[in-house]
Amino acid sequence: MRSVSTCWEPVRRQALACVVWPVLALAPLAPALAEDAALQQAQALVQQGDALAAFQLLDALEAQRAGDPVFDAAMGRAAFAAAQYSRAVMAWERVVATQPDNLAAQMELARALHAVGDRRGVQALAEQVRMRAIPVDAALSIDQFLVSYDRMGHEGLSTWKGHIDVTLARDSNVNVGPGLDAPALSPPGTPPWSLAPGSEAQRASYGALLxxxxxxxxxxxxxxxIAAATAEVRGHSGAGKPYDSQQIDANAGVSYRIERHEWMLSAQGATYRQDGDTMRNIGGLLGEWIYRLDGFRQWDTFVQMQSLRYPAQGLRNARRAVAGTSYVHVMRNGSLFYAGVYGGQESPRASGVDNLGFDLAGLRGGVQWAVSAQWAAFTHLNVERRRYAATDPFFGVTRRDRQTHWVLGVSWLPAPGWRITPQWALTHNDSTLPITDYDRRVFSITLRREF
Structure with a gap:
């Protein structure tokens, strides 16, 4: 008769087989399961707002898993969310290399290239990817307020670009004259005076080519x-004909860049002609420091020294010094906001005309909202105060100005390289001198061709 242990031996072996063999079969999959768990953990960290921890988690695995599209996509998302844009570019480039038809990966690559400032890399992608990944190019919408040079591409190559603008506009005060009721605003004790014919605000339409x-x-x-040049010709209708003008601005200099910092020093020159006569010439130096936190955020600090000369009015010749700083933040959907502060002084060269010199201080800011890939709405506000150095010899009061300039408009990209911008610009100068107190409204439509 067999013992009890002998009877249970087959059962014991069968039980061991049921437990051990599944474990041995799953053993090769354990690293993969652990890695997938790491990807899930990284995704959860990104969703919780701790993108840096997600990036560091995947960074430790990149040497072993680079080339796996699933891992590279997770790495690209975590790196971008953690503002590690160069690493995001590398990760998404690997995904696109293994999956060239993956449009979603191409869009993510376009966003990462945009973040590091690689415009050439973005332009190399398919048009539908460019248009969907980067709604309305924010920088071009604010270049009328914040002037900067084209920066180096991701590969450190030389670059150049430009544009041609054609503008049609209606100006409510082309001569920047006071209203008809200006004499009624004369301060008490002012000698009798009246506006010369045609000195009040004059309406006119104009066309401009820039x-x-x-x-x-x-x-x-x-x-x-670095170098830049701008030329503009403007022609008016009717009462605005005497204000037909031509203007040329140019500057050239050097730039030194290390990591996120860039310093620029350039010489500037400008001339402005009106009705066939040279009205103003400007020469000077501009020093600029740009600190780029990343491809979406930057500080721009400047110091500008200028010499202003008026050939027909030598008493107005002056020296001008202005310094300021601005912050620009481009959102990842193409929207942006910026704000800045500046201050300075304009001092007459001639003696005895201190009333023409003034201190100035200003604030400026703006917002652009990316409605779609082709449409954006924007607004800009600039408030400047000027305090003059001496009493005006005719009115017997010290001039104080508070000028407000507000712009509201939209930007439309009907096709690559083309831009149409209708906008309202309103200016109000609140002055203690009635002849410099004015309102101005300009509605314009600008067609731009970029190249």
Missing amino acids: GNIRGRHVLDARWSL
Whole structure:
């Protein structure tokens, strides 16, 4: 008769087989399951707002898993959310290399390239990807307020670009004259006076043609030559004919860049002609420091020294010094906001005309909302105060100005390289001198061709 232990031996072996063999079969899959758990943990960290921890978690696995599209996509998302944009570019480039038809990956790559400022890389992608990934190019919508040179591409190549603008507009005060009731605003004790015929605000339509070109020639990894030039011709209708004008602005200099910092020093020159006569010439220097936190955020601090000369009015010749700083933040959907502060002084060169000199201080800011890939709405506000140095010899009061300039408009990209911008611009100068107290409204439509 067999013992009890002998009877239970087959059962014991069967039980061991049921437990051990599944464990042995799943053993090769354990690393993969652990890695997938790491991806899930990284995704949860990103959703919880701790993108940096997610990036660090995946960074430790990148050497082993780079080339796996699932891992690379997770790495790209975590790196972008953690503002590690260069690493996001590398991760999404690997995804696109293994899956060239993956449009979603191409869009993410476009966003990452945009973040590091690689416009050439973005332009190399398919048009439908460019249009969907980066709604209305924010920088071009505010370049009338914040002037900067084209920066180096991701590969450190020389760059140049420009545009041609054609504008049609209606101006409510082309001569920047006071209203008809200006004499009623005369301060008490002012000698009798009246506006000369045609000195009050004059309405006119105008057309303008503007061309701009700017660029950078890279000498090495840190040094570049920079230059820009703008020319504009403006012609008016009716009462505005005497204010037909031509203007040329140019500057050239050097740039030194290291990591996130860029310093620029450039010489500036400008001339303004009106009704066939040269009204003003400007020469000076501009020093600029740009600190780029990343491809979406930057600080721009400047110091500008200028010499202003008026050929027909020598007493107005002056020296001007202005310094300020601005912050720009481009949101990841293409919207943006910016704000800045500045201050300075304009001092007459001639003696005995201190009433023409003034201190100035100003604030400016703006918002652009990306409605879609082709449409954006924007607004800009600039408030400036000017305090003059001496009493006006005729009115017997010290001039104080508070000027408010507000712009509201939309930007439409009907096709690549083309932009149409209708906008309202309203200016109000609140002055203690009645002849410099004025309102101005300009409605314009600008067609731009970029190249």
